[in-house]
Amino acid sequence: MNDQQTPKDDRHAVVIGAGIVGTCCALYLQRAGLAVTLIDRDGPGEAASFGNAGALGLASVPPLGMPDTLWKAPKMILDPMHPLTLRWGHLPKALPWFLHFTLASLRSRAEAIADVRADLLGRVNDSYAPLLDDAGAKDLIHNAGLLMVFESDRSRAEVEYALEMRRRRGVKIEELSGDEAREMEPALGPLIKRGVFFPQVSQTVSPLRLTQTLAQHFQNRGGMLRRETVKGFDFGPDGPKGVVTDTGQHDADIMVLAAGVWSKFLARQLGTRVLLEAERGYHTVLPNPGVDIRVPLVSEDRHVTFGPMEDGLRLTSMAEFAAIEAAPDYARAERIFAAARELIPGLDAEGATEWVGSRPSTPDSIPVIGPSPRFANVLFAFGHGHLGLTLAAVTGRIVADLAQGRRPETDLNPLRPDRF
Numbered sequence: 001m002n003d004q005q006t007p008k009d010d011r012h013a014v015v016i017g018a019g020i021v022g023t024c025c026a027l028y029l030q031r032a033g034l035a036v037t038l039i040d041r042d043g044p045g046e047a048a049s050f051g052n053a054g055a056l057g058l059a060s061v062p063p064l065g066m067p068d069t070l071w072k073a074p075k076m077i078l079d080p081m082h083p084l085t086l087r088w089g090h091l092p093k094a095l096p097w098f099l100h101f102t103l104a105s106l107r108s109r110a111e112a113i114a115d116v117r118a119d120l121l122g123r124v125n126d127s128y129a130p131l132l133d134d135a136g137a138k139d140l141i142h143n144a145g146l147l148m149v150f151e152s153d154r155s156r157a158e159v160e161y162a163l164e165m166r167r168r169r170g171v172k173i174e175e176l177s178g179d180e181a182r183e184m185e186p187a188l189g190p191l192i193k194r195g196v197f198f199p200q201v202s203q204t205v206s207p208l209r210l211t212q213t214l215a216q217h218f219q220n221r222g223g224m225l226r227r228e229t230v231k232g233f234d235f236g237p238d239g240p241k242g243v244v245t246d247t248g249q250h251d252a253d254i255m256v257l258a259a260g261v262w263s264k265f266l267a268r269q270l271g272t273r274v275l276l277e278a279e280r281g282y283h284t285v286l287p288n289p290g291v292d293i294r295v296p297l298v299s300e301d302r303h304v305t306f307g308p309m310e311d312g313l314r315l316t317s318m319a320e321f322a323a324i325e326a327a328p329d330y331a332r333a334e335r336i337f338a339a340a341r342e343l344i345p346g347l348d349a350e351g352a353t354e355w356v357g358s359r360p361s362t363p364d365s366i367p368v369i370g371p372s373p374r375f376a377n378v379l380f381a382f383g384h385g386h387l388g389l390t391l392a393a394v395t396g397r398i399v400a401d402l403a404q405g406r407r408p409e410t411d412l413n414p415l416r417p418d419r420f
């Protein structure tokens with residue numbers, strides 16, 4: 001959309017958080033004609049949006065909580081190196097979240113959640129396209145597909161329900177033998193016995209550069225980007241009329257809370273309690289992996305993903321429930337590398353870097369998108385868990401619709417902030 005086509009709207013919107021979600025919200029609000037200020041205490045895309053696996057996960061219909069998650073839970077809790085873990089000291093605080101997670105994992109709920117996710121996922125490409133086109137950033141995302149690999153018929157059988165859940169919602173799936181998987185990705189070693197390919201999944205070559213490029217485009221179009229820490233809201237007789245930061249105040253007609261996992265603290269200041277946990281994930285980037293990986297991979301047996309990116313091969317894994325500020329446990333990142341090398345012999349760790357970040361996760365694997373229950377001029381846009389990169393542009397479009405008083409195409413009821 002060029003400037004001649006931009007509608008006029010005299011209102012000022014402030015977006016809190018310049019992760020991929022907040023940045024897409026800011027761009028969509030700007031395209032709707034509002035004057036927009038985007039605030040982050042750091043640079044754009046430097047928190048969770050920095051270190052993710054880079055997939056636009058169009059096949060990620062199944063939620064984290066599935067019926068079999070419940071019977072796998074004891075192993076998860078007892079094994080400190082399991083890919084899904086909980087730091088015990090954090091349990092009392094996280095208990096309400098886990099109770100909701102348990103209910104959300106029941107079969108009927110998981111199916112209903114999969115419907116919501118499938119609906120959102122169906123809007124991903126159309127929502128990103130105008131942002132990437134306008135920013136000249138189409139080269140940052142490419143349709144690479146995703147190859148899921150298995151070391152036994154048993155591990156393949158364990159995902160049958162999750163595959164079937166996808167199939168019933170139109171996700172394209174190609175079944176492969178071990179040799180066919182190796183033909184698709186010759187770097188795979190002999191351990192691989194089966195494969196499943198998801199051709200619709202796309203991949204970014206750099207999650208950080210994607211957010212930075214979109215944020216730069218936002219500024220080029222006249223948007224204000226501020227490096228400040230939001231402390232709270234300026235309340236008038238009718239509710240919040242601006243945000244207060246460490247250096248001043250920004251008056252606003254509309255406020256968007258897109259501060260990732262930290263959103264829960266600001267939501268609380270608005271009188272809303274949301275169930276949001278830091279589901280921490282680790283990555284290791286191998287700048288010179290020594291092996292050329294063509295296709296993004298995920299190992300079901302070892303819970304490791306391999307994402308070829310412009311700065312090297314990114315290995316990601318682990319869902320660790322812990323306090324946001326808890327010290328990283330980099331033994332986990334080292335374990336990712338050890339597991340990866342068993343699948344791809346010859347991987348080279350020279351110069352590897354490690355990172356930990358917090359997925360902002362709700363117990364039902366559905367983001368929180370919609371007006372604050374108390375104040376209609378504050379829109380919530382957080383809680384995207386494993387799908388923040390994927391659903392950022394969809395979220396931006398919904399937020400802009402709401403800001404303009406338009407009914408979004410998506411049913412917002414399952415996403416509403418007061419559902420917990």
Ligand SMILES: Cc1cc2nc3c(=O)[nH]c(=O)nc-3n(C[C@H](O)[C@H](O)[C@H](O)COP(=O)(O)OP(=O)(O)OC[C@H]3O[C@@H](n4cnc5c(N)ncnc54)[C@H](O)[C@@H]3O)c2cc1C
Nearest residue numbers: 017019021041048049052053055230260281387388389390
């Ligand atoms: C290991 C790993 C792999 C992942 N892989 C994928 C994947 O392949 N595909 C996918 O779709 N998703 C993936 N995710 C999830 C995805 O990264 C997140 O869902 C997404 O980045 C969340 O974006 P966000 O903008 O909501 O949050 P963030 O990126 O965390 O941004 C929130 C921003 O708010 C700012 N902020 C917070 N509080 C304040 C304040 N008071 N004042 C000012 N600024 C503030 C922070 O500085 C931060 O920049 C992965 C996550 C991890 C950890």
